[in-house]
Amino acid sequence: MKLKQTKDNCREPKDEYAIIPQLTDKLVNRTLKQLSGDGLFVFPENPKEADDQMVLRSIDNYYQTSNLAGFIGYQDERLVIQSRFERSDGNYFFQYLFERVFNMPNLMVLNTEGIQDKSGFDLLAFLLPIYLKKALRKGIFKTYVRRQHNDSNVRGTIDVARHIRANSPFTGKIAYNQREFSYENDVTLLIRHTIEFIKNKPYGNLLWKQIPDEVTTIVTATRHYEEHDRRHIIVQNKKSPIRHAYYHEYRSLQRLCLMILQFEKQRIGTGSQQVQGVLFDCAWLWEEYINKLIAPWFYHPMNKERIGEQKLFGSNGSIYPDFISRFQTNRIIADTKYKPSKNIGNKDYLQLVAYMYRFDAQKGYYIYPNHTDKTVAPFHLAQGLTYDNNVVPRETVTITKLGLEIPEITVTGNEVADYQQFKVSMKKSEEKLIQQFKNQS
Known part of the structure; x- marks a missing residue:
C-alpha cells in the first residue's frame, strides 16, 4: 500500500505527492460536488460549500489541503489528512474530538500504521446513528x-x-x-441490513443503545428481513438512489449504508475504480467540541442547520454567532476559530465586534486550539481618532484570544497508555477553559 500523510490547511510541494499519483490526479482541483459521484463521504454535508470546496487544490508548484481531515483511498493508494493542531504521533487530537462530539467510546486508534481502512470503517459506522435519527424525523420512508x-x-x-x-x-x-x-421497501431493508451488520462488530450494541427507539422502529417495519437477501438489497439501492428533495436525509443515509455494507469488499479504495473515503470538516468539529464544554453557559446558534437564527436589524440581516452567553447581565459573545492565534484578525475582529454591539456585550472571546503554549493578553477596543490624537483604550470592552492547550504526547511503545495520557491532559486543558466562564456566570 502506498501512503501519503499530510495535515489540513497545509501547503506542500507537489513532489511530496509523487507516491500517490493516481489518487492525486483524482482529487486535485475537483470540488466536493464533482466528487459526490464517488464513494467519498463528507460530514457534515453542506451543498453550498460543495460547489467550491476542494480536498486538494493546485497552487503553482504546491498542493494545498482544506479544512477537511480523514481518510481517502483509490486502489492501493492512501491519503491520510490529520489535524494541523496534532501534537502527537498517533492522531490523538482528531480521535479525541470525534469521541467527544459524537459521544463515542474509545474504540478506534486512528494511527497511520496500515490500519486506516479499519479506522475509516469505524468512522462510517459511528455516523450511522446520527443519520438514522435525522432521517426518521421525516417519518419512516415509504x-x-x-x-x-x-x-x-x-x-x-x-x-x-x-x-x-x-x-x-x-x-x-x-x-x-x-x-x-x-414501509417495508428496499430503503428500509437496506437500513435493517446495515443495523444487523454492525451488530456483529465489537461496538455494535453500544452504538444501538444510543438510539434504541429508532432501531426498534426499523426492525418493526422490516418483518420480512432475511440476511441472505443482502446482496440483492444492495444492488436495488444502487440502481435506485433516492432523488426526492424532501427525503434528502434518507438519501444521505442510503449512501452511508451502502458504503458500510460494501466496505469489506472495497476497503476504502482497494480494487475499486472510485475514490473511497470519509472526511470531516475540522472547523465544524472544533465548534461542536467547544459546545460540549461550554453549553451550560452559552446558547449555540448553528448556521449550517439554520437553528437559533438572530437578526441584525429587526426582521432583516440573519446572523449566527457561535455562542451567546445565557446570562443577560454582562453578556459575552464567543467565537470558535479553527486556526492559530496569529491568523485571527481583520475580518474576524470586525465580525465579533459587530456581534458584541448587537447583543450589548462588553466581552468577546475567540476560542482556538493552542499548540504553541503562548497566551495572548486581552485587547481593549479603542476609541478616539488618530487625526485628533486622542486614541485611548476602552477599559470595559475587551476581546480575548482564549486558547485551549493541545497536549504534546510522544508515542513510545504503548499506544493505549499514551492516548489515555493525552485524554487526561486534555481534561486539564478543558477545566482551565471552563473556569474562565464559570467565574463570570
Whole structure:
C-alpha cells in the first residue's frame, strides 16, 4: 500500500505527492460536488460549500489541503489528512474530538500504521446513528412496492403464468400482483441490513443503545428481513438512489449504508475504480467540541442547520454567532476559530465586534486550539481618532484570544497508555477553559 500523510490547511510541494499519483490526479482541483459521484463521504454535508470546496487544490508548484481531515483511498493508494493542531504521533487530537462530539467510546486508534481502512470503517459506522435519527424525523420512508399474492380476494393485476403454475388444478385461489404503499421497501431493508451488520462488530450494541427507539422502529417495519437477501438489497439501492428533495436525509443515509455494507469488499479504495473515503470538516468539529464544554453557559446558534437564527436589524440581516452567553447581565459573545492565534484578525475582529454591539456585550472571546503554549493578553477596543490624537483604550470592552492547550504526547511503545495520557491532559486543558466562564456566570 502506498501512503501519503499530510495535515489540513497545509501547503506542500507537489513532489511530496509523487507516491500517490493516481489518487492525486483524482482529487486535485475537483470540488466536493464533482466528487459526490464517488464513494467519498463528507460530514457534515453542506451543498453550498460543495460547489467550491476542494480536498486538494493546485497552487503553482504546491498542493494545498482544506479544512477537511480523514481518510481517502483509490486502489492501493492512501491519503491520510490529520489535524494541523496534532501534537502527537498517533492522531490523538482528531480521535479525541470525534469521541467527544459524537459521544463515542474509545474504540478506534486512528494511527497511520496500515490500519486506516479499519479506522475509516469505524468512522462510517459511528455516523450511522446520527443519520438514522435525522432521517426518521421525516417519518419512516415509504414507497410503492410490488407484492405477489395468491388468494381468493383479488386486489390487483392477475399474474396468469404464476396462477397456472401455482393453482392447477384450480383450488379457489388466484395469483395476482398488487402495487401498494409500504414501509417495508428496499430503503428500509437496506437500513435493517446495515443495523444487523454492525451488530456483529465489537461496538455494535453500544452504538444501538444510543438510539434504541429508532432501531426498534426499523426492525418493526422490516418483518420480512432475511440476511441472505443482502446482496440483492444492495444492488436495488444502487440502481435506485433516492432523488426526492424532501427525503434528502434518507438519501444521505442510503449512501452511508451502502458504503458500510460494501466496505469489506472495497476497503476504502482497494480494487475499486472510485475514490473511497470519509472526511470531516475540522472547523465544524472544533465548534461542536467547544459546545460540549461550554453549553451550560452559552446558547449555540448553528448556521449550517439554520437553528437559533438572530437578526441584525429587526426582521432583516440573519446572523449566527457561535455562542451567546445565557446570562443577560454582562453578556459575552464567543467565537470558535479553527486556526492559530496569529491568523485571527481583520475580518474576524470586525465580525465579533459587530456581534458584541448587537447583543450589548462588553466581552468577546475567540476560542482556538493552542499548540504553541503562548497566551495572548486581552485587547481593549479603542476609541478616539488618530487625526485628533486622542486614541485611548476602552477599559470595559475587551476581546480575548482564549486558547485551549493541545497536549504534546510522544508515542513510545504503548499506544493505549499514551492516548489515555493525552485524554487526561486534555481534561486539564478543558477545566482551565471552563473556569474562565464559570467565574463570570
